[in-house]
Amino acid sequence: MSKIRVLPDHISNLIAAGEVVERPASVAKELVENAIDAGARRIVIDVESGGRRLLKITDDGEGMTRDDAVLAFERHATSKIARAEDLSAIATLGFRGEALASIASVARVELVTSTADASAGTRVTIEGGRLRDVKDAAHPRGTTITVRDLFFNTPARRKFLRSEATESYHLTNLATHYALAHPEIAFTLTNNGRETLRLAPAQDLRERAYQVFGAQFLDGLLEINDSADDSARTHPAQIARVRGFVSAPRERRTSRDSQFLFVNGRFVRDRLIGRALSEGYRSILPHGVYPAALLFIEVPLEEVDVNVHPAKTEVRFRRAAAVADAVREAVRAGLASAGYAPTAEIRDSASIASDSDPNAGVNEPADADVVTDQARSEAAGEPLVSQSFNLRPEPQQERIGFGFATATQRESSPESQTGVISSTLSAADQIAPPATAEFNAKPATDTGLTADRVEVKAGPGLPPLDSALKFVREVAVESLSANIRPLGQLDESFIIATDNEGLLLIDQHVAHERVLFDKYRALESSRRAESQQMLIPETFDLTPAQADLFDTVATELESYGFDLMRLSGRTVAIKATPADLPASEARNVLAEVLDTVDSEKRGGARATLRDEIAASLACHAAIKVNMPLAPEKMRWLIDRLLLTSSPTTCPHGRPVILRLATQDILKGFHRI
């Protein structure tokens, strides 16, 4: 007897549903896309119980005839493509004809629809993939789909649903994304009868962003619009048009959660674009810090393959490097016109560099980018390497523990950000032997030393650093002694020190992060958070999705020293912040913590909310890289670090200390 059988439709639909229907928000996504594809001008979303009990989407689009309404639930039934060739130029959001079949196989679905010229509308009822009923029903032009009891017949899937607040957050986010992509469409979202979002049709993206995020958010954003820039459009590599908004450098995020990327109106998660965006901020934002962005990329349909991901949230570009160029340069130009970056005469060299190898693009920001940075620095009249021992006055900053400059102060002058590279010892270090040397490093992204930081000018005769890298090792806790002596700083970012076993490099930011993380975590048990009152409370506009979660996280935040007050609408007043946290970082922490619920997608179930809050606070309160430190401060930091629970790793698991052992130094000089 043969063992292979062809599965009946209701089973194969269930399998397909596993790919498309992950959670209520993914159902809503497919239904909203259908409404947009049907030309709706108004979309209403009603949700109950985070979408488990009910998800109802009403549109005023073209509707369906009775035959189509029944056919729509068949697998691979679509009006959007007809021939294989159509797949290479997809102009609609849907095209596989799978969504309705998949959704109907795992829920109880009712569809009511009518076209403009039909005498009567149609109601189709279908449950767990079985057609129950088709009859006449009244409905204005358009379609209403009601999805009840999601996963009622697949208990295993139901168990994977998260709390109602989390699912609501994802639903609100989803509605927000599509509302941003389509300012011309009116959107309403109600959750358990409460209106979360009501957006009238808007003129343009700016007006829509204002409706969604509020004036404050918009104030912090720089406009990107490369169509205003003729030279960009005529450049041969320019196949993509880029517009939208990106954040000013003072807004900092430690994840990419606040980046909304759209390709031809489709919300996508795209590493290539994400990286190109970061490239645009090169030398403006430090490594590991991300801007917020709303970027709309338009490319000719045949330049992009949207059929590469089950939920259609990833795309593949035919000429990826050229798209990355366009994004990077548009962002760069936006930053430059706001005074944050030198104007980009370097566009040509940058583009040519990556044109020559279409696959290199942003994946390998190797030598081409070094050249670019050099060109950029020179164009801006800056030396690539700032001299050692410059007598920089101590930055004034007194709100936090021991007087580190805050990000805002450093950012207040755009020039101070463009100096990527400096190997500086601060004034007081002159008593120490002039220990910093010029290193010659290729970008070595896999090591603790990031490319951004150590590409220092070549010194003749010195071996390239990557040959030393095999000797520079992470330090085991057991091998740490109290006898660590700081000598100075490399690149104003790494403390150079010695101990009994060799030479140490301590990443000042992550070291301080570890110190603060432990401190904040200890607060939890003592329950005695120290706060500092704001002179004038700052306000913070929640996004619609963040508003869904605010009450859940507010109590936790308050136990760390925040004092928050919900004002009208989606505005929150920050009245006090945790001790140590610079006031300018309060909003960043708030935004980040409110977005951590999304961290499950980064595989972050490991982290509890409290850990996330402590880590976020620690990161934002910690000394930044590119900051001069006086010897006492280095000493203080090292002493405190040694007292922590884990001096060699930061809360995110990165190494804090690297060591070049004396043994290896001796070997390197052929002395043993």
Ligand code: ADP
């Ligand atoms: P796809 O969107 O990939 O074509 P779906 O399963 O989502 O597949 O929908 C199947 C078909 O049902 C669509 O091609 C469209 O013709 C029709 N349809 C679905 N939703 C709507 C709607 N809201 N208004 C009009 N037609 C719709």
Ligand code: MG
């Ligand atoms: Mg569809």
